[in-house]
Amino acid sequence: MKKALLPLLMTALFYSDSVFMIFFSEQAFDGAYMPVPRFFIIGLLFMSVFFDRNTAIKYGFFFGFLFDMFYTGLLGAYFFFLPLIVYITSMLTKWLHGTLPVFLVIVLFDIALLELVMYGLNVLVQRTTFSFEQFTYMRLLATFVLNALFYILFAIPLRGAFLKLKKVFD
Amino acid sequence: MPHFLTNKRLIILLGSIILLVAMIGFSMRDRENITWPEKFIKDVTGFGQNIVSKPAGAVESFFDDVSRLRHTYEENEKLRTHLEELAQLESDVARLEKDNAELRKVLEKEDSLADYEPVQATVIARNPDRWYELITIDQGESNGIEPDMAVMTASGLVGKVQSTSKFTSTVQLLSAHDSNNRVSALVQGDKTVYGLIEGYDEEKQMLQLTKIPSDAKVKKGQAVTTSGLGGVFPKGLVIGKVSELVPDEFGLTQTALVKPAASFYDLEHVMVSKRKMTKVLPEEEDRQQVVVEEEGM
Incomplete structure (x- = not known):
């Protein structure tokens, strides 16, 4: 029964992004900054490090697929890059064996990577007119701040949750 | 890196890149509506989204109410x-409506x-990755919503339905950057001027009304509404007010910057307009008759 908590936790994280968008007023800062919630991805990275990498890759595929279909309509983008980012993180954590502050740097690196890839993809399919400067100033910095805040607030509970779940599955 | 790219991994990587390109190509195609597996997944995900965002929306509107109280x-x-x-105004409208019906x-x-018939809908999600200005509403095909219908709030037009599934639909806002996103519009004045709403100025937060004839006189503050000539949107939905007029690069036409009447941010409740008169061609039976008549000639 306790095994069902894992998909439940990930589903909650999946919807948390859009719930944040409901509460967050888009006209905050006069629309000058566009922080993008990446809470699900942070959760996925915690899962890959503190739970199990291969399960995290599977979850990345599945929820990436849902994300593409339900939110963006551009099939394949998150479906492909979420598992890739989990894989890259698992490589990085092998070299940088980490405490939570080190992991924060890795998480922010991953988010920056994902944002860059998505920006590149959207320029490629001509769905955006953002210049690179606009992208870095308006989106990337604000996204860093928002997700770092989320990390600081939820890093310890998330780590605890995944370590406990690992015990349940073992 | 000896173990980084072994044969098996390389094949998986290449295979998935091909799959990625194919999938993006598939979804970028100019298609009328999404396929049934997509619809099914949207419905399932939308069901969960409904459960999550309805209470969240209620909490949010409670705080809004409190702040409004002041x-x-x-x-x-x-x-x-x-x-x-x-x-x-009300008595005027009633009189004019009666006049209009009689004259018609x-x-x-x-x-x-x-x-048009309005269908009320609640916004259940806004695309969290914020690249496309897309929102998801909680009404779908079961309520008669179809792609390309106009979506508005009480203050004006906000976008059009992009795709539908049984119980949800995805709405593309007017502020989205998409070259297919055009709305036939008119500027109300002594003489009606037609143009196309095409593109959005992010910095000024204004819509661009293009293809206005260069000799047309458009003044600041004139109201812009839909013209109904695009074939899908009803006529007379408020879009906004003209705030600036600039000649385009070649000087053949003019472009007006239009301040949208409705806010594209913090949308909560919207209306989808089902236009009553959608057929451009005559009904199927009438058409056959036309063909027969032509043959007889």
Whole structure:
């Protein structure tokens, strides 16, 4: 029964992004900054490090697929890059064996990577007119701040949750 | 890196890149609506989204109400002045509507481009990755919503339905950057001027009304509404007000910057307009008759 908590936790994280968008007023800062919630991805990275990498890759595929279909309509983008980012993180954590502050740097690196890839993809399919400067100033910095805040607030509970779940599955 | 790219991994990587390109190509195609597996997944995900965002929305609107409570007095004053005008306006509208119906009967032209039935919907999600200005609403095909229908709030047009599934639909906002996102519009004045709403100026937060003839006189503050000539949107939905006029690069046409009447941010409740008169071609049976007549000639 306790095994069902894992998909439940990930589903909650999946919807948390859009719930944040409901509460967050888009006209905050006069629309000058566009922080993008990446809470699900942070959760996925915690899962890959503190739970199990291969399960995290599977979850990345599945929820990436849902994300593409339900939110963006551009099939394949998150479906492909979420598992890739989990894989890259698992490589990085092998070299940088980490405490939570080190992991924060890795998480922010991953988010920056994902944002860059998505920006590149959207320029490629001509769905955006953002210049690179606009992208870095308006989106990337604000996204860093928002997700770092989320990390600081939820890093310890998330780590605890995944370590406990690992015990349940073992 | 000896173990980084072994044969098996390389094949998986290449295979998935091919799959990625194919999938993006598939979804970028100019298609009328999404396929049934996509619809199914949207419905399932939308069901969960409904459960999550309805309470969240309720909490949010509660806080909004509380903050609005502080301005109640000022608002009341303002509304009272409007109320006096409203009674007069209402009787005028009733009289004009009756006139209009009678005159239409005389002309034997009962359908109008302006007729539509509104369907109320609640916004359940906004694309969290914020690249596309897309929102998801909780009404779908089961309520008669189809792609390309106009979506508006009480203050004006906000976008159009991009795709539908059984119980949800995805709405593309007017502020989205998409070259297929065009709305036929008109500027109200002594002489009606037609143009196309095409593109959005992010910095000024204004819509661009392009293809206005260079000799047309458009003044600041004139109202812009849909023209109903695009074939899908009803006529007369408010879009906004002209705020600036610039000649385009070649000087052949003019472009007006239009301040949208509705806010594209913090949308909560929207209306989808089902236009009553959608057929451009005559009905199937009538068409056959036309062909027969032509053959006889």
